[in-house]
Amino acid sequence: MQVIIKKTNLKKATNLMTIGLFVVGVLVVGSSLLTNNVSSPALRGEFGNAYSNVVNDSGEVVEVGIRAYEDEVEIVNGYKTKVWSYNGEIPGPEIRINLGDTLKVNFTNNLPDETTIHWHGVRVPNAMDGVPGVNQEPIAPGDSFVYEFTPKDAGTFWFHPHVRGAEQVERGLFGTLIVEDKISKEYSQDVVWILDDIRMTDTYQIDPNFVTGGDLMHDGRWGNVITVNGTINEQLEVRPGERIRLRLVNTSNGRVYLPSFGSLDSKIIAVDGMYVKEAFDLDNFEIAPGNRVDLDIKIPKDSSGKTFKVYDYYTRNNYQLAEIIVTGSTIETPDFDYPVNINIPDWTDAINNDVDISFKLNTFSGNGGMGMMGGINWAINNEVFPDNSDYILKYNEVNILEYKNESFRLHPMHLHGQFFKVISRNGVASNENYFRDTVLVHPNETVRVAIVPLDKGEWAHHCHILEHAESGMMNTIVVK
Numbered sequence: 431m432q433v434i435i436k437k438t439n440l441k442k443a444t445n446l447m448t449i450g451l452f453v454v455g456v457l458v459v460g461s462s463l464l465t466n467n468v469s470s471p472a473l474r475g476e477f478g479n480a481y482s483n484v485v486n487d488s489g490e491v492v493e494v495g496i497r498a499y500e501d502e503v504e505i506v507n508g509y510k511t512k513v514w515s516y517n518g519e520i521p522g523p524e525i526r527i528n529l530g531d532t533l534k535v536n537f538t539n540n541l542p543d544e545t546t547i548h549w550h551g552v553r554v555p556n557a558m559d560g561v562p563g564v565n566q567e568p569i570a571p572g573d574s575f576v577y578e579f580t581p582k583d584a585g586t587f588w589f590h591p592h593v594r595g596a597e598q599v600e601r602g603l604f605g606t607l608i609v610e611d612k613i614s615k616e617y618s619q620d621v622v623w624i625l626d627d628i629r630m631t632d633t634y635q636i637d638p639n640f641v642t643g644g645d646l647m648h649d650g651r652w653g654n655v656i657t658v659n660g661t662i663n664e665q666l667e668v669r670p671g672e673r674i675r676l677r678l679v680n681t682s683n684g685r686v687y688l689p690s691f692g693s694l695d696s697k698i699i700a701v702d703g704m705y706v707k708e709a710f711d712l713d714n715f716e717i718a719p720g721n722r723v724d725l726d727i728k729i730p731k732d733s734s735g736k737t738f739k740v741y742d743y744y745t746r747n748n749y750q751l752a753e754i755i756v757t758g759s760t761i762e763t764p765d766f767d768y769p770v771n772i773n774i775p776d777w778t779d780a781i782n783n784d785v786d787i788s789f790k791l792n793t794f795s796g797n798g799g800m801g802m803m804g805g806i807n808w809a810i811n812n813e814v815f816p817d818n819s820d821y822i823l824k825y826n827e828v829n830i831l832e833y834k835n836e837s838f839r840l841h842p843m844h845l846h847g848q849f850f851k852v853i854s855r856n857g858v859a860s861n862e863n864y865f866r867d868t869v870l871v872h873p874n875e876t877v878r879v880a881i882v883p884l885d886k887g888e889w890a891h892h893c894h895i896l897e898h899a900e901s902g903m904m905n906t907i908v909v910k
């Protein structure tokens with residue numbers, strides 16, 4: 431399935447920096463004629479300050495305690511399921527801070543396994559990113575660790591372990607970090623929906639066979655129980671006239687969602703935490719593992735007593751995700767423009783530029799073709815983590831990356847610590863007017879992205895189908 435998004439007005443950025451750098455672009459055009467390259471300074475100029483490298487520190491420190499431990503929760507009515515939890519909750523804590531606040535998390539590991547926390551999408555200092563073998567030692571059972579950072583972006587983020595993620599995330603270890611700005615407080619409700627699926631046994635326990643050969647041959651572990659916020663019958667109560675910000679987060683190991691809100695007016699205002707350039711209708715938008723989508727939903731004033739059913743259409747078996755129940759008296763709909771980021775660069779003229787790094791999404795056959803658990807080892811450029819080549823991104827410059835999916839499976843590729851923008855799919859300019867931290871690369875598809883890395887260090891880069899990553903589909907990229 432393709433992402434189909436309404437074409438939006440591709441206005442050129444007209445900020446002063448673009449005009450200033452245009453002169454530089456003209457000067458170097460002579461050397462770029464052979465490859466049709468748009469000059470790197472011109473592209474950097476288009477980026478301008480689309481997202482900032484600094485945040486105004488509020489001076490506030492929000493301190494949160496998180497303990498990971500085994501527990502039992504009710505996911506399916508009438509059954510207790512043994513899980514691994516943050517603070518005994520599935521989903522784990524919904525942490526809310528204001529942009530500019532510092533988050534301090536006192537974390538204790540009381541699991542029977544070592545673990546870490548990775549803050550998905552948050553531009554954290556490298557040492558807070560939580561990836562063993564890259565920037566943090568695993569936290570042993572009984573040990574503690576303090577995560578402390580000041581997010582640079584407002585938006586919807588989530589956190590999960592980066593140790594045996596295919597097992598630990600499936601067992602229930604995930605939570606959300608919402609960084610609020612002024613506009614997020616203007617909505618009549620601001621709600622998180624965590625989309626997750628679990629593979630359960632007939633007694634509603636988590637199937638303990640992780641990273642199976644079948645999972646590896648396919649798109650990872652797809653569950654037989656689909657939940658929203660840890661329950662199979664999530665209901666959101668609203669009043670007529672409300673304007674809701676609904677933050678969808680896909681924490682599944684492998685499942686992709688294609689949600690539909692039926693006749694409800696639902697606009698996408700943010701993808702992967704970052705505001706889009708222009709709000710657009712939620713039509714055929716694929717939410718891959720790791721992705722977040724923020725919706726701006728207006729509940730009709732004349733809808734009291736109605737129930738809106740939210741369905742997923744990604745697979746042939748459409749199923750109900752949740753219900754929005756309208757009840758009570760009508761309120762005045764909060765009136766303000768859609769929150770957007772008009773500074774997002776187009777970069778449409780860069781689609782024929784030279785690629786700085788090319789990643790072939792394929793398999794590793796170095797061990798005679800025998801992969802883990804009788805399946806296959808997924809790889810990037812035929813290499814498996816940590817035996818991979820070194821890759822370097824130029825700090826504060828435009829870098830162009832290419833993903834070439836040489837397989838028949840899905841690979842949602844996630845780069846830590848950075849945001850990028852899709853500029854083309856299969857050579858055709860993309861109309862994605864937003865940044866991402868995770869892009870779904872479809873079977874045999876070639877996707878090019880452009881990125882201005884503003885956060886130095888060595889960052890993990892992997893497929894977010896957790897079984898694919900576990901079998902080796904991961905490497906690191908150094909920003910310097």
Ligand SMILES: [Cu+2]
Pocket residue numbers: 808840841842893894895898899903
């Ligand atoms: Cu993959």
